[in-house]
Amino acid sequence: MGEEITLNITRYNPDKDGKYTTQRYSIPYKNDWSILDALNYVKAELDGSLTYRWSCRMAVCGSCGMMVNGTPRLTCSTYLNEFYPKEITIEPLANFPVIRDLVVDINDFMAKLKSAKPWIIRKNKRDEDDTSKEYLQTTGQMDKYYQQTLCINCTLCYAACPVYGLHPDFLGPAVIALGHRYNKDSRDEGKADRREVLASEHGVWKCTVVGDCTEVCPKHVDPSAAIQRTKVDSAINWFFSFLTGRK
Amino acid sequence: MCLLKKINALEPLWWSLFGAGGMVAAFLLPAHIFIQGIAIPLGWVSPDLFNYDHLVAVVGHPLVKLYLFFMIILPLYHAAHRIRLTLEDLRIEWLNHILPLVFYGGATGLSVVTLIILIRI
Amino acid sequence: MAHSMNSISGKTEATKTYRRDIPNTWWLKKGSYFLFILREISSVFVALYAIFLLIQLCALSGGQERYESTAAVFKSGWMIILHVVIWVFVMYNMVTWFRISGRIFGAKPLSPVLVTISNYIIWLIVSIGIIFLLLKG
Numbered sequence: 001m002g003e004e005i006t007l008n009i010t011r012y013n014p015d016k017d018g019k020y021t022t023q024r025y026s027i028p029y030k031n032d033w034s035i036l037d038a039l040n041y042v043k044a045e046l047d048g049s050l051t052y053r054w055s056c057r058m059a060v061c062g063s064c065g066m067m068v069n070g071t072p073r074l075t076c077s078t079y080l081n082e083f084y085p086k087e088i089t090i091e092p093l094a095n096f097p098v099i100r101d102l103v104v105d106i107n108d109f110m111a112k113l114k115s116a117k118p119w120i121i122r123k124n125k126r127d128e129d130d131t132s133k134e135y136l137q138t139t140g141q142m143d144k145y146y147q148q149t150l151c152i153n154c155t156l157c158y159a160a161c162p163v164y165g166l167h168p169d170f171l172g173p174a175v176i177a178l179g180h181r182y183n184k185d186s187r188d189e190g191k192a193d194r195r196e197v198l199a200s201e202h203g204v205w206k207c208t209v210v211g212d213c214t215e216v217c218p219k220h221v222d223p224s225a226a227i228q229r230t231k232v233d234s235a236i237n238w239f240f241s242f243l244t245g246r247k
Numbered sequence: 248m249c250l251l252k253k254i255n256a257l258e259p260l261w262w263s264l265f266g267a268g269g270m271v272a273a274f275l276l277p278a279h280i281f282i283q284g285i286a287i288p289l290g291w292v293s294p295d296l297f298n299y300d301h302l303v304a305v306v307g308h309p310l311v312k313l314y315l316f317f318m319i320i321l322p323l324y325h326a327a328h329r330i331r332l333t334l335e336d337l338r339i340e341w342l343n344h345i346l347p348l349v350f351y352g353g354a355t356g357l358s359v360v361t362l363i364i365l366i367r368i
Numbered sequence: 369m370a371h372s373m374n375s376i377s378g379k380t381e382a383t384k385t386y387r388r389d390i391p392n393t394w395w396l397k398k399g400s401y402f403l404f405i406l407r408e409i410s411s412v413f414v415a416l417y418a419i420f421l422l423i424q425l426c427a428l429s430g431g432q433e434r435y436e437s438t439a440a441v442f443k444s445g446w447m448i449i450l451h452v453v454i455w456v457f458v459m460y461n462m463v464t465w466f467r468i469s470g471r472i473f474g475a476k477p478l479s480p481v482l483v484t485i486s487n488y489i490i491w492l493i494v495s496i497g498i499i500f501l502l503l504k505g
Contacts, residue, residue, distance in 0.1 A: 014384035070398070097385035105385050144475070162401060165390045166336055205258045208332045209468060210404045225471040231262060232472065238259035272414045273462040273487075278495040280417055280458055282502045284451030288443040292503055297439070299432045306428060315425065319418045326415030333408040338392055361422055368429045 005029040005080055006087040007038060009050065012098050020098070022089075023047075029084055035075035036064050039090070039102075052102035059218055062154030066102050067091040072159035072216045093159040095168075109155050112171055115197050116179035121190025141186040148181035148226055150219040157213035157223050169202040173213035173223030176204055180226040183233070199234040207231075254347045261328050261351060268325025271318060279318070303368065312365045320358040327354040407464045413457035462491070 007025045012018075025042050033041075036054055043050045052075075054064040059077045066075050069089050080088070096104035122128050157173035158164050164172045179198045182188045198204055207227045214224040286292050295301065305311055327350035334346055342349075395401040420442075427438035441447060466487040474480030 012386050014386070018384065018386075020386050020388075094388070095390075097387050099385055147475075162390075162394055162404075163336060165394070166338060199259075201255060201258070205262065208329075208336060208404075208408070210401065211468070212398075212400050214471070215400065222471065225475070228468070228472040229475075235259040235263050235266075239263070268414070269461075269465050272411075272458060273465040274491055274494050275498065276414065276417060276458050277455065277462060277491075278498040279502075280451060280455045282499055284417070284420075284442075285448060285455060288448050288451070296503065299428075299435050302428055302435075306425070315421070319421050319425075322414045322418040326411040326418075329408050329411040330415075333405070336408075337395070337405075357419070357422065361425075364422070364425050364429050368425065 003029040003085075005038075005084055007042065008087060008089040009039075009042070009102070010091045010098075011050075011101055012092075013049075013100055029080060031081050031084075033080045035066070035068060035073070035078045035080065035088065035090065038080060038088075039075065050102075051100045060152060062152035065093050065154045065156045065159065067094055067159065072156035074154060074156070074218045077218065093155060095159050095161070095165040096155070106155055108168065109153075109158060109172065109175070112175045113153070113178065116171065116175045117190060117194050117197075118175075118178040118182055120182060120185060120188045121193055123189045135187040137186055144186075145181045145184035148177045148184075148221055148223075151178055151181075151221045151223075152219055154218065156216045156218065157221075160212040160216040162210055162212075163206060163208055167202075167206060170206045171197065171200075171203045173207075173227065174221070176207075176230055177221055177223040177226040180230045183230070195234070195237070198230055199237075204231045204234060251344065251348060254351060261324070261347075264321065264324035264354075265328035267317075268321035268323070268328075271321045272325055275318060276322065306365075306368050312368070316361060316365055319361045320354070323354040323357055324351075327351055407461065410457040410461040410464075413454045414461060417451075417454050417458065466491070 004026045005028075007027060008022050009025060010020070011023045012020045025046055027038055027041050027046070030037070034057075036057060039050065039052055039054075043052075052064070052066070054076065055061040056063075057076045059074050062074070064075045065072055067073075067090070068075065068078055069083065070091075072093055075090070090102065092098045092102045092104045096106060096108075099105050120128070127133060151174055153174060155174065161170075161173055164170045176198060179194045183191045183194060183198075204227050207224075209224060209228065211224045214222045217223065282292070283297075287297055306315065331346045331350045335343060339346075391397075395405045424435075424438060424442065427435045466484050469487060470480040470482075470484030474483040
């Protein structure tokens with residue numbers, strides 16, 4: 001007992017002084033505390049004004065992503081004991097505008113996500129409403145997209161991607177991975193509908209395969225591979241339509 | 248600007264050439280560089296292999312010419328594509344608008360030069 | 369494609385968000401970013417070797433005298449050192465290439481490691497083949 005750990009937490013309040021600063025907090029060190037537990041301790045015991053997002057505490061909701069010592073992590077599943085006795089720096093997710101303290105604005109991500117149409121599209125629109133129809137799928141067909149279904153939209157990959165930081169128009173890892181997920185679904189017929197967005201100048205072609213998106217993904221979605229596979233598909237489609245003159 | 252738009256629209260082509268160049272660079276170049284660039288100049292292997300008459304005879308073969316053609320031009324497109332995107336990532340912004348033209352144009356120009364030289368040998 | 373800040377919420381009043389600048393030295397801030405730039409730079413050496421080959425072919429087409437004076441340049445000490453540097457970068461380029469292609473093509477039922485290892489095996493066979501053909505003459 002009596003052991004302490006120091007947290008350096010980013011503070012920003014646009015309504016107060018509008019200064020982007022770092023505040024130090026010393027808190028009791030508990031071996032089994034996550035970073036999120038530590039933040040909750042700070043808010044409950046030391047400073048009620050500290051603002052951050054969280055919900056499920058079990059790496060499912062994807063809302064507690066922050067930069068922990070410079071790396072995007074889910075704070076609910078990152079533990080103090082990984083760093084103790086060293087200090088821990090907690091910042092809002094990189095590459096996003098900061099709304100307040102550790103909360104970032106992900107509207108850009110949400111709009112891009114929608115643009116990639118991450119849902120099953122059928123050529124016959126009546127199929128989409130017909131709940132009585134069954135679509136059988138083999139495990140082999142499911143394997144083709146299952147990995148990307150695990151995405152929880154936590155946007156850690158966006159914080160890890162320097163290309164997104166440098167070129168904010170870039171569609172980004174998770175959105176392309178989710179577009180790819182539906183393109184690879186045997187029940188889906190919307191590949192052509194997504195192509196305009198995925199294979200655009202700001203889509204897959206912008207990616208330079210830094211690979212950090214895959215490294216930080218807490219759900220092992222491997223967005224980097226999904227993007228490269230989408231490049232292969234897009235290139236094949238391009239040559240095909242070039243040769244046949246079809247769109 | 249119109250030309251630039253056209254170049255950008257060919258992105259799948261540039262990427263495919265980049266990919267093919269990456270394959271050549273990964274599978275073929277290490278052995279060639281080691282033998283031709285290091286082992287022979289250092290005299291580790293017989294210098295006779297690279298005398299003029301012998302080389303002209305070898306390079307004169309159409310299949311060798313074809314091989315050399317791709318071994319030269321694909322790595323050029325590989326590098327052109329990579330350097331162009333990297334300069335964008337390094338925010339050499341004032342260059343951004345001419346980068347595709349300079350690099351893809353340069354690689355294409357050198358490809359034509361390679362073709363002419365190979366035909367003339 | 370709509371991705372302005374408020375396109376979803378439809379809000380018009382601007383929340384004063386704080387935007388962090390990315391320094392031009394961003395690639396020095398993280399090991400993985402530095403290795404990425406190193407990989408990209410390796411392509412410069414790939415191109416350099418292609419241009420060297422082109423120069424040698426050009427000299428070959430220009431007759432014996434021109435070829436031999438060019439060959440002498442390529443035998444000089446600093447040229448050999450340069451080729452060692454090129455070789456190291458090309459090897460690095462190869463390692464990263466095989467790792468990434470493992471990721472792309474290593475989806476089920478294959479595994480990334482399997483694809484990468486088979487790449488290395490093919491590389492070894494191809495390299496031995498090239499060396500054999502070059503030395504056989």
